[in-house]
Amino acid sequence: MRQQHPAVYDEKAQRLADEMVLAEARHIAQRKAQDQDLDQDCDCKEGMFPQASVTDRRKFLFAAASVAGVAGSSALAQAADKKAPAGAFHFDVPADPTKEQGRAVLADGGYGSRSQFETEVRWRYPTPNDLTSWSMTPLDKMLGNLTPSGLHFERHHGGIPTIDPAKHSLIVHGMVDTPEKFSIDDLKRFPSVTRKHFIECSGNGLTEWNKPTLKTVQGTHGLISTSEWTGVQFSTLARELGLKEGSAWVLAEGADAAVMTRSVPMEKMLKDALVAYGQNGEALRPEQGYPLRLLLPGYEGNTHIKWLRRLEISDKPFMTREETSKYTDLLADGKARQFSMEMDAKSVITFPSGDMKLPRPGFYNIQGFAWTGRGRVQSVDVSVDGGKSWYPAQLGSSPEPICTLRFSFPWVWDGKPAVLQSRCTDETGYVQPTLKQLIAIRGSNGPFGSVYHLNAIQSWAVNEAGDVANVHA
Amino acid sequence: MFTRKNLLKSATLLVSVLMSSAAFAQGAPAHFGFGTAVTPQDLAGYFSIPPDGRGLPPGSGNAAAGAKVFAESCAACHGDKLQGNPTAGIGGDRLLGGRGSLATKTPVKTVESYWPYATTLFDYVKRSMPFSAPGSLKDDEIYAVVAYILSEAKVIKPTDVMDAKTLPKVVMPNHDGFIPDARPELSLYR
Numbered sequence: 001m002r003q004q005h006p007a008v009y010d011e012k013a014q015r016l017a018d019e020m021v022l023a024e025a026r027h028i029a030q031r032k033a034q035d036q037d038l039d040q041d042c043d044c045k046e047g048m049f050p051q052a053s054v055t056d057r058r059k060f061l062f063a064a065a066s067v068a069g070v071a072g073s074s075a076l077a078q079a080a081d082k083k084a085p086a087g088a089f090h091f092d093v094p095a096d097p098t099k100e101q102g103r104a105v106l107a108d109g110g111y112g113s114r115s116q117f118e119t120e121v122r123w124r125y126p127t128p129n130d131l132t133s134w135s136m137t138p139l140d141k142m143l144g145n146l147t148p149s150g151l152h153f154e155r156h157h158g159g160i161p162t163i164d165p166a167k168h169s170l171i172v173h174g175m176v177d178t179p180e181k182f183s184i185d186d187l188k189r190f191p192s193v194t195r196k197h198f199i200e201c202s203g204n205g206l207t208e209w210n211k212p213t214l215k216t217v218q219g220t221h222g223l224i225s226t227s228e229w230t231g232v233q234f235s236t237l238a239r240e241l242g243l244k245e246g247s248a249w250v251l252a253e254g255a256d257a258a259v260m261t262r263s264v265p266m267e268k269m270l271k272d273a274l275v276a277y278g279q280n281g282e283a284l285r286p287e288q289g290y291p292l293r294l295l296l297p298g299y300e301g302n303t304h305i306k307w308l309r310r311l312e313i314s315d316k317p318f319m320t321r322e323e324t325s326k327y328t329d330l331l332a333d334g335k336a337r338q339f340s341m342e343m344d345a346k347s348v349i350t351f352p353s354g355d356m357k358l359p360r361p362g363f364y365n366i367q368g369f370a371w372t373g374r375g376r377v378q379s380v381d382v383s384v385d386g387g388k389s390w391y392p393a394q395l396g397s398s399p400e401p402i403c404t405l406r407f408s409f410p411w412v413w414d415g416k417p418a419v420l421q422s423r424c425t426d427e428t429g430y431v432q433p434t435l436k437q438l439i440a441i442r443g444s445n446g447p448f449g450s451v452y453h454l455n456a457i458q459s460w461a462v463n464e465a466g467d468v469a470n471v472h473a
Numbered sequence: 474m475f476t477r478k479n480l481l482k483s484a485t486l487l488v489s490v491l492m493s494s495a496a497f498a499q500g501a502p503a504h505f506g507f508g509t510a511v512t513p514q515d516l517a518g519y520f521s522i523p524p525d526g527r528g529l530p531p532g533s534g535n536a537a538a539g540a541k542v543f544a545e546s547c548a549a550c551h552g553d554k555l556q557g558n559p560t561a562g563i564g565g566d567r568l569l570g571g572r573g574s575l576a577t578k579t580p581v582k583t584v585e586s587y588w589p590y591a592t593t594l595f596d597y598v599k600r601s602m603p604f605s606a607p608g609s610l611k612d613d614e615i616y617a618v619v620a621y622i623l624s625e626a627k628v629i630k631p632t633d634v635m636d637a638k639t640l641p642k643v644v645m646p647n648h649d650g651f652i653p654d655a656r657p658e659l660s661l662y663r
Contacts, residue, residue, distance in 0.1 A: 128564030180508030259600035334576030
C-alpha cells in the first residue's frame with residue numbers, strides 16, 4: 001500500500017488503515033456467510049439488492065461463534081438470544097403460519113424487538129482500545145430516512161456509562177443570573193420541541209482522503225445517522241436563568257469516563273440547541289447519551305455532548321482537548337483550523353455501492369442520501385459517467401432543515417463500465433465539491449489528509465462484470 | 474325556565490369566563506421555576522480550566538515528582554519514553570516529538586508539537602486520565618505529571634514548578650498554530 005501511494009502513511013496510520021480494511025473484510029465475510037445459508041439461488045447472494053428481497057431464510061443460521069470471534073464478547077452480550085442476531089429473539093418457523101397460532105400478545109414482555117431474519121449490525125473501527133472507538137451505520141441497508149435507534153452510529157471516548165436518571169441532573173451555571181440544577185423530570189416540564197436532524201461525525205470518511213481504502217458505504221460514510229429528537233431548547237433555559245452581559249461561549253460536559261467537554265458559541269446555543277431526552281419517540285439510547293444529550297443541529301457530532309450533566313456559560317472558549325488536539329483540521333501550511341463546526345453539504349449513493357454486484361445489464365433504481373448542516377438540501381444531481389454529465393435526481397421527501405433526504409435516479413445499465421456519483425447543492429448555494437477541489441483548499445499532507453470534514457463527491461465504479469468498487473475518479 | 478334572553482345572557486357569561494381563563498392560561502410564565510438553586514457542594518466535583526488558568530486548584534509539582542507518577546500511572550499505556558503504545562486493548566497516544574513536522578508530508582501531532590495550551594493538558598489529565606482510573610490522581614500529582622511531560626518535551630526546565638500561577642504562563646511550541654474556520658469556502662458556491 002505504501003508504495004502504491006504518494007501520500008506517506010506513517011506506521012500508526014498504516015496500521016490503522018490496514019486494520020480497518022481487515023475489520024471491514026470480516027464484516028463482509030460474515031454477511032456473505034449468512035447469504036450462503038439461503039437455500040435459494042438468487043441475486044441477493046451477491047449483495048445485489050440492498051434490502052427486503054431476501055424472503056426465504058428457512059435455513060438461516062446465525063453464526064454466533066464467528067460473531068463472537070470477530071467483534072468480541074460485547075457483541076454476544078448484545079444479542080437478546082444466542083441463536084438470533086443482535087436485537088432479536090429466535091423462534092421456530094412454522095411450516096404454515098396460517099395453520100397454527102402465533103405468539104401471544106405481550107409474549108415479548110411489552111417491548112418489541114426486530115425480526116430474527118434481520119441481521120444488519122454496526123461494525124467498529126478497530127482502534128486498539130474498544131472503549132474509545134467508533135461504529136458505523138449500515139447505510140446501504142437503510143429503509144427510509146430515519147436510522148433505527150439500535151443502528152445509530154457511535155463514538156465513545158470512555159465507553160458507554162450506565163446512568164440512573166433519578167440520580168442525574170443538569171447544572172447550568174457560570175455567567176448566568178441564577179445558576180440552577182434541573183432533574184430529568186424538571187426538564188420534561190418545560191415546553192419541548194421535536195425535530196428531525198442528522199448527526200454526522202466530522203471524521204466520517206477519514207480513510208478516504210488519499211486513496212480509496214474501505215470497500216462499502218458503511219465504511220466510507222457510516223458515521224451519519226438521523227433521528228427524531230425531543231427536548232428543551234437551550235433558549236428556554238437561558239431565559240429561565242438570565243444570561244450575563246458578555247456571555248459568549250458555553251462549555252458542555254458529559255458524565256462519562258472521558259468527562260467529554262466542548263465549547264459551543266452562544267449564538268449557536270440560542271439559535272437551535274436542544275437539551276434532548278427523546279429519540280425516535282422514546283428515551284435516548286444509552287449509547288446516544290441516556291438520559292440527556294446536547295443536540296446542535298448541523299454541528300460536528302463530537303459537540304453533541306452525550307450524558308450531558310453541565311453547561312458552563314463563559315465569555316471565552318475553554319480550549320479543551322477535543323477542540324485543540326482533536327477535531328481541528330491541519331492544513332498543508334501546518335496551521336490548523338479550529339472550531340470548524342458546521343457539516344457541509346454532502347451526499348452518497350447507497351445503491352448500488354461498494355462491494356455490490358450488478359448481476360446483468362438492465363434497469364437499476366439508484367438510491368442514496370443527501371444532507372447539509374447549513375439548512376435544507378436544494379437539489380441532488382447524479383452522474384453515471386464520472387461527473388462528465390449530470391442529471392437531476394428525484395427527491396424522496398420534502399427537504400427538512402439539517403436532516404437527511406433520500407434521493408433516487410432511474411438508470412438502465414448497458415453493461416459497459418460506469419462511474420456513479422451524486423452531488424448535493426444546499427439552499428445556501430453551496431455545491432458539494434470534488435475531492436480534487438477539496439484537497440486544493442485543504443491540502444493532504446497527513447496520512448489521512450486534514451482528517452476531518454471530508455464531504456467530497458463519492459465515486460463508485462461499475463466494471464463490465466457488474467462489480468461495484470470504491471474509486472477516486 | 475330558560476328564556477331566550479336568559480340563554481343569551483348565560484352564554485355571554487360563559488364566553489367571557491372562558492375567554493378570561495383562556496387569557497390566563499396563555500403564554501409561558503416569565504419564570505417556570507422548575508429548577509433548584511445550585512449549591513457550592515453541587516459544583517465541588519466539577520472543573521473546567523481555560524487558558525487563563527481560572528479554575529486551577531491549589532497545589533504544585535515538578536518533573537522529578539512527575540516522573541514517578543508517570544512511571545506508575547501512565548507509562549504502561551503511553552510508553553516509558555512517552556512514545557505511545559498501540560497494543561490491542563491499550564492504544565495510548567504518543568505524547569512527545571513531532572516538532573517542525575506539521576507542514577510536512579508526515580505531520581506528527583503530540584502534546585509537544587500540536588497542543589496550543591498547557592492548561593488543556595492539566596484539564597484533560599484531571600478529567601480523563603489515567604484511562605483505567607480516570608479522576609484518581611491528586612492535584613499535586615497532576616501538576617507533577619504535567620510538569621514531567623512538559624519538561625520531557627523541553628517546553629519547561631526540569632526544575633520548573635507547575636502550579637496555578639506558573640502553568641497558564643507556559644507558552645507551548647504550537648501556540649500560534651491555530652486559525653479560525655475559513656468555511657464556508659466561497660469558491661465552492663454556485
